[in-house]
Amino acid sequence: xxxxxxxxxxxxxxxxxxxxxxxxxxxxxxxxxxxxxxxxxxxxxxxxxxxxxxxxxxxxxxxxxxxxxxxxxxxxxxxxxxxxxxxxxxxxxxxxxxxxxxxxxxxxxxxxxxxxxxxxxxxxxxxxxxxxxxxxxxxxxxxxxxxxxxxxxxxxxxxxxxxx
Amino acid sequence: xxxxxxxxxxxxxxxxxxxxxxxxxxxxxxxxxxxxxxxxxxxxxxxxxxxxxxxxxxxxxxxxxxxxxxxxxxxxxxxxxxxxxxxxxxxxxxxxxxxxxxxxxxxxxxxxxxxxxxxxxxxxxxxxxxxxxxxxxxxxxxxxxxxxxxxxxxxxxxxxxxxxxxxxxxxxxxxxxxxxxxxxxxxxxxxxxxxxxxxxxxxxxxxxxxxxxxxxxxxxxxxxxxxxxxxxxxxxxxxxxxxxxxxxxxxxxxxxxxxxxxxxxxxxxxxxxxxxxxxxxxxxxxxxxxxxxxxxxxxxxxxxxxxxxxxxxxxxxxxxxxxxxxxxxxxxxxxxxxxxxxxxxxxxxxxxxxxxxxxxxxxxxxxxxxxxxxxxxxxxxxxxxxxxxxxxxxxxxxxxxxxxxxxxxxxxxxxxxxxxxxxxxxxxxxxxxxxxxxxxxxxxxxxxxxxxxxxxxxxxxxxxxxxxxxxxxxxxxxxxxxxxxxxxxxxxxxxxxxxxxxxxxxxxxxxxxxxxxxxxxxxxxxxxxxxxxxxxxxxxxxxxxxxxxxxxxxxxxxxxxxxxxxxxxxxxxxxxxxxxxxxxxxxxxxxxxxxxxxxxxxxxxxxxxxxxxxxxxxxxxxxxxxxxxxxxxxxxxxxxxxxxxxxxxxxxxxxxxxxxxxxxxxxxxxxxxxxxxxxxxxxxxxxxxxxxxxxxxxxxxxxxxxxxxxxxxxxxxxxxxxxxxxxxxxxxxxxxxxxxxxxxxxxxxxxxxxxxxxxxxxxxxxxxxxxxxxxxxxxxxxxxxxxxxxxxxxxxxxxxxxxxxxxxx
Numbered sequence: 001x002x003x004x005x006x007x008x009x010x011x012x013x014x015x016x017x018x019x020x021x022x023x024x025x026x027x028x029x030x031x032x033x034x035x036x037x038x039x040x041x042x043x044x045x046x047x048x049x050x051x052x053x054x055x056x057x058x059x060x061x062x063x064x065x066x067x068x069x070x071x072x073x074x075x076x077x078x079x080x081x082x083x084x085x086x087x088x089x090x091x092x093x094x095x096x097x098x099x100x101x102x103x104x105x106x107x108x109x110x111x112x113x114x115x116x117x118x119x120x121x122x123x124x125x126x127x128x129x130x131x132x133x134x135x136x137x138x139x140x141x142x143x144x145x146x147x148x149x150x151x152x153x154x155x156x157x158x159x160x161x162x163x164x
Numbered sequence: 165x166x167x168x169x170x171x172x173x174x175x176x177x178x179x180x181x182x183x184x185x186x187x188x189x190x191x192x193x194x195x196x197x198x199x200x201x202x203x204x205x206x207x208x209x210x211x212x213x214x215x216x217x218x219x220x221x222x223x224x225x226x227x228x229x230x231x232x233x234x235x236x237x238x239x240x241x242x243x244x245x246x247x248x249x250x251x252x253x254x255x256x257x258x259x260x261x262x263x264x265x266x267x268x269x270x271x272x273x274x275x276x277x278x279x280x281x282x283x284x285x286x287x288x289x290x291x292x293x294x295x296x297x298x299x300x301x302x303x304x305x306x307x308x309x310x311x312x313x314x315x316x317x318x319x320x321x322x323x324x325x326x327x328x329x330x331x332x333x334x335x336x337x338x339x340x341x342x343x344x345x346x347x348x349x350x351x352x353x354x355x356x357x358x359x360x361x362x363x364x365x366x367x368x369x370x371x372x373x374x375x376x377x378x379x380x381x382x383x384x385x386x387x388x389x390x391x392x393x394x395x396x397x398x399x400x401x402x403x404x405x406x407x408x409x410x411x412x413x414x415x416x417x418x419x420x421x422x423x424x425x426x427x428x429x430x431x432x433x434x435x436x437x438x439x440x441x442x443x444x445x446x447x448x449x450x451x452x453x454x455x456x457x458x459x460x461x462x463x464x465x466x467x468x469x470x471x472x473x474x475x476x477x478x479x480x481x482x483x484x485x486x487x488x489x490x491x492x493x494x495x496x497x498x499x500x501x502x503x504x505x506x507x508x509x510x511x512x513x514x515x516x517x518x519x520x521x522x523x524x525x526x527x528x529x530x531x532x533x534x535x536x537x538x539x540x541x542x543x544x545x546x547x548x549x550x551x552x553x554x555x556x557x558x559x560x561x562x563x564x565x566x567x568x569x570x571x572x573x574x575x576x577x578x579x580x581x582x583x584x585x586x587x588x589x590x591x592x593x594x595x596x597x598x599x600x601x602x603x604x605x606x607x608x609x610x611x612x613x614x615x616x617x618x619x620x621x622x623x624x625x626x627x628x629x630x631x632x633x634x635x636x637x638x639x640x641x642x643x644x645x646x647x648x649x650x651x652x653x654x655x656x657x658x659x660x661x662x663x664x665x666x667x668x669x670x671x672x673x674x675x676x677x678x679x680x681x682x683x684x685x686x687x688x689x690x691x692x693x694x695x696x697x698x699x700x701x702x703x704x705x706x707x708x709x710x711x712x713x714x715x716x717x718x719x720x721x722x723x724x725x726x727x728x729x730x731x732x733x734x735x736x737x738x739x740x741x742x743x744x745x746x747x748x749x750x751x752x753x754x755x756x757x758x759x760x761x762x763x764x765x766x767x768x769x770x771x772x773x774x775x776x777x778x779x780x781x782x783x784x785x786x787x788x789x790x791x792x793x794x795x796x797x798x799x800x801x802x803x804x805x806x807x808x809x810x811x812x813x814x815x816x817x818x819x820x821x822x823x824x825x826x827x828x829x830x831x832x833x834x835x836x837x838x839x840x841x842x843x844x845x846x847x848x849x850x851x852x853x854x855x856x857x858x859x860x861x862x863x864x865x866x867x868x869x870x871x872x873x874x875x876x877x878x879x880x881x882x883x884x885x886x887x888x889x890x891x892x893x894x895x896x897x898x899x900x901x902x903x904x905x906x907x908x909x910x911x912x913x914x915x916x917x918x919x920x921x922x923x924x925x926x927x928x929x930x931x932x933x934x935x936x937x938x939x940x941x942x943x944x945x946x947x948x949x950x951x952x953x954x955x956x957x958x959x960x961x962x963x964x965x966x967x968x969x970x971x972x973x
Contacts, residue, residue, distance in 0.1 A: 021288065023288070024288070028287065031203075031204075032206075032286075035206070036197075037197070037201075037203075037204040038196075038197020038198070039197070040201065040203075040381075040382065040432070041203065041462075042381045042382065042383075042465065043465045043891070043892045044464055044465060045465065045891050045892055045893060047891075047892035047893065047897075048381060048892060048897070050381055077197065078196065078197035079196070079197050082196070083196060084196070087195075087196075090195075091195040091196060092195075094191065094195050095187055095188065095191035095192070095195055096187065098187075098188070098857050098858070098860075098861045100191060100194055100195065101433075101693035101694070101695065101861060101862075101865060102380070102381070102382070102430075102431065102432045102433040102692055102693025103190065103191070103193075103194025103195075103199050103430065103432070103693070104199070104201065104380075104381045104382045104432025104433060104693075105381050105432075106194045106195055106199075107194075107195075107197040110195060128900070129900040129901050129903075130900075130901055132899075132900045133899040133900055133901040134899075135899075135900075136381065136892075136897050136899060137381070137900075138379065138380055138381045138433045138435070138865070138869070138897065139433055139693045139861075139865045140861060140864055140865050140868075141861075141864030141865045141866075141867055141868035141903055141906065142864075142868070142899075142900040142903050143864045143903075143905055143906060144861060144864065145900065146900065
C-alpha cells in the first residue's frame with residue numbers, strides 16, 4: 001500500500017515538507033500531520049464546507065483534495081486568518097452578532113467568508129447567501145451568519161475608506 | 165473607582181445577569197479554530213478503529229475471515245462478536261430496555277450494521293484492513309414495512325422468542341407477534357370511542373411522519389484510553405449525557421465507576437444524535453484494553469446517517485370529534501412505531517413512546533386515547549428525539565394536522581378552530597385527558613398577538629384573490645398560510661416518573677466561590693452549542709451578585725462535575741438551570757450570615773441587593789459579595805465554617821410547558837413544486853428569558869431544522885433495505901440559500917414551579933416549526949380539495965400533489 005512521496009506545502013505562511021501517500025486527503029494532512037485542527041470534517045463529500053481552506057486564492061474543501069494535488073501550493077486555514085492579537089473583523093463580527101453556536105462549522109464558514117468579501121467587498125444579502133451556500137450550519141439558521149458577514153463587510157469598508 | 169458613585173442600574177448592568185443579551189464566552193475559541201472536539205484529541209501511540217459494516221439489511225453470517233486483514237500493514241487487531249462474547253460484550257443494553265448487538269452475532273438486521281472492528285495505526289490502515297476482512301452472508305427476507313413485519317412469519321429477533329417461536333414479554337409488557345416490541349396506552353379507550361362514535365362531526369386521517377436523522381455537523385466518536393497501571397479508563401466522546409455513559413460503561417464492562425472518567429469535550433451539535441450508547445464506544449474501550457493503547461473511533465457521514473440514531477418513523481392514525489360549531493370532544497390516536505432492528509430510542513424508561521401522550525396539544529379535549537405499537541423491521545435502530553423532547557415533534561405534528569383536517573371537515577377557519585378550543589388561561593394548572601399537568605399558559609394572548617402581527621385577515625384575503633387569479637389562468641402560483649400552535653413538554657424530569665436505566669432525571673450544580681470574588685460552577689449537563697458557559701453564568705450572576713464575567717462554567721468531565729443526566733429534551737435550563745439557581749441561593753444564605761457578622765447586626769437585619777447585602781433601612785451600610793467572599797476565607801466567624809461553596813441536586817416537581825404561535829406564508833409554483841417561504845413569524849413563550857440573543861439564535865436554528873424535515877429531509881430505504889439517503893448528496897440539509905429570514909417575537913408566562921420561571925426553548929421552534937411549514941404547503945391546496953399529504957414536501961412530491969389534484973390541466 002505504502003508508496004510515500006515527498007511533498008512541500010506552505011500552510012499559513014510556513015513551509016512544510018514531509019513524506020506522505022498521495023492518496024492522503026489534505027484535511028488529514030492538515031489535521032493529523034500538521035496539527036492544524038481548525039478545519040473540521042463534516043461529510044467527506046464536499047457538501048458541508050466544515051473543512052474549507054483557501055488555496056492559492058480560492059476557497060477549497062480540503063476533505064476532497066489529495067495531498068498530491070496541494071503540492072507546492074499556499075494554504076490558508078482559520079489559524080492563518082487571525083489570532084489573539086490580530087483578530088479578523090469577521091471573527092469579531094461572528095461573536096458580536098451570534099453567528100455561531102456549536103462552533104463546528106465556524107472555521108470553514110469564516111474562511112469562506114474572507115474569500116467572499118475579497119471577491120465582493122460589498123455584497124447584498126442575496127449574494128452572501130449564494131456565496132456561502134457551500135458551507136452548512138446546523139445550528140444558527142444562517143440569519144445571524146448573514147448579519148455577521150454584513151457587519152464585517154461594513155467595518156472593513158469603513159476601515160478602508162478611513163485609510164484612503 | 166469608588167463603589168458609591170455607581171448607580172443601582174449600573175451595578176445590575178455590571179453583573180450581566182439574567183435578561184441581557186450577553187455575548188458568548190465560547191466564541192473566542194471557536195472563531196479562532198481553537199475549539200477542542202473529540203477528533204482533535206491526539207494521544208501518544210493512539211490507534212484508530214473502524215467498522216466492517218453489513219451491505220445487507222437482513223442476512224445470516226456464515227463466516228468471518230480476518231486473516232488477510234491482519235496481514236495488512238498497520239492493522240493490529242480485528243474484533244468480532246466471538247472476541248466480545250467471553251466478556252459478555254457482544255450485546256449491550258439499549259436505553260429503551262431492549263438490547264442491541266455490539267458486533268453482528270450470527271446475523272445482521274440492517275444495512276450498515278457493525279460486523280467487525282478493525283484496529284490499526286491510522287485511518288488509512290484501518291480502511292485497508294476493512295477491505296480485507298471477508299464476510300460470508302446468506303441473505304434473508306427483508307422487512308422494511310412495519311405493517312408487513314407484523315404479518316410476517318419471518319422472525320427478525322430470535323433472541324426475543326421462546327423455543328416454540330412464541331414472543332416472550334418485552335421490557336414494556338406482553339408482545340402480540342414475534343416482530344412486535346410493545347404496546348403502550350394512555351387515556352381511556354371505551355369512553356373515547358363512545359364520544360367519537362356518537363359525535364356530530366368526526367374527522368379521520370392517517371399520516372406518516374417519515375424517518376429522518378438529527379445529523380449534527382460533527383458525527384459521533386470517542387477516544388478510549390485504558391491506563392492498565394492505574395486501572396483507570398478515560399473515555400472522551402461526543403456524549404450528550406456523560407455521566408449516564410459512565411454508569412452504562414461501568415455496568416456492562418464491570419470496571420468500577422470510580423475508575424472510569426468520561427469527558428465530553430466541545431461537541432459539534434447533538435440534536436439527539438449523541439444521547440445513546442453506540443457499538444463504537446464499546447469496541448473502542450475493548451480495543452484499548454486489548455492493545456493497551458488509546459483507540460479513537462470517529463464515524464464518517466455515511467456511518468452516521470445509516471446507523472446511529474434515526475428519528476421519527478411514526479405511522480399515526482387519528483380520529484378527532486367535535487360539535488357542529490367546532491368544540492372538540494374527543495381524540496383517538498393509534499401509532500405504529502418503526503424502531504428498526506433494535507429498540508434503541510432514548511426515552512425515560514416508563515415512556516416507550518416518549519411523551520407522545522402530549523398529543524392533545526394546546527386544546528381542551530375532554531376525552532382522549534392513545535395507543536402505540538412498537539415494531540421491529542430491517543432498518544437502523546433508534547427512535548431518538550431529534551431536537552425535541554421525547555416524541556413531542558410527532559405529537560404536535562399529529563394534533564396540528566388533525567386540527568387542520570377537522571377545520572376542513574367543519575368548513576371552518578383553522579385559526580378560529582384553534583382559538584375556540586385553546587385551554588384557557590384560568591384553567592392552568594390544567595390536567596390533560598392523557599395525564600399531564602400543564603403548569604402554565606396564556607394561549608389566547610399569544611395567538612391574538614401572532615395573528616395581528618402577520619395581519620391574518622389580510623393574508624386570507626390575499627390568498628382568496630390568488631386562488632381566483634389561479635382559476636382565471638392569471639398565475640401559476642398558489643399561496644399557503646401555515647399555522648401552528650404548540651405546547652412542548654420539556655425538562656425531564658421528576659424522578660418519580662422519569663428515569664433512564666433507573667437513573668432519576670434530576671440535575672445538578674456545584675459552585676465554588678474563590679476568595680477574590682470570582683467563581684466556578686460545574687453542572688451535570690453538557691453544551692453542544694447552546695451556550696451554557698454564557699447563560700448559566702448569567703443565572704448565577706443574578707442569584708449571587710458576582711459578575712457573569714467572573715464565573716467559569718464547566719461541564720462534561722465526570723471526575724469533576726456533579727452527577728447529572730445531560731443535555732437533550734430541552735432539559736438543561738428547566739432542570740440544571742434550576743439546580744444552578746438553588747445552589748446560588750445556598751451561597752447567598754451563607755453570605756447573608758457572613759454579611760450580618762461583618763456588619764454586626766442580626767442575620768434578619770440584612771437583605772440582598774443586586775451585588776451586596778445591605779442593612780435594612782440603612783443602605784449606606786453594606787458588604788459587597790466580593791467582600792463577603794474574601795471574609796469567608798480569612799475570618800474566623802463563630803458558628804460558620806470557612807469557605808463558600810454549595811451544591812444542589814434538583815428534582816423538578818413537574819415538567820415545564822413552553823408554547824408558541826407560528827405563522828408561515830409560502831408561495832408554491834404549481835408547475836415545478838418549488839416553494840418560496842415569503843414570511844415566517846415565530847412567537848415563543850419560554851417563560852423567563854435568560855439571554856434574548858441566545859433564545860433568538862435557538863429559534864432560528866430550530867426553525868431551520870424544521871424546514872429541513874418538513875420540506876425534504878428523510879432517511880429513505882428501498883425494498884431491499886438499502887439506505888437511499890446515506891450522504892449529504894441525498895440527505896437534505898438546508899443551506900443559506902434555501903433559508904428565509906425569520907421574525908421572532910415573544911410573550912412571557914413564567915413557570916410557576918421553576919425557581920427562576922424559565923421553561924427551556926431550544927426545541928420549541930423545531931416542534932412548532934415542522935407542522936407550520938407542512939400546514940403552509942397543505943393549506944395552499946386546501947381550496948382544491950387536498951386534505952392531507954405526507955411530508956417531506958420536496959418539490960417532486962408537491963408537483964405530484966398538484967398533478968393528482970388536476971392542477972396541471
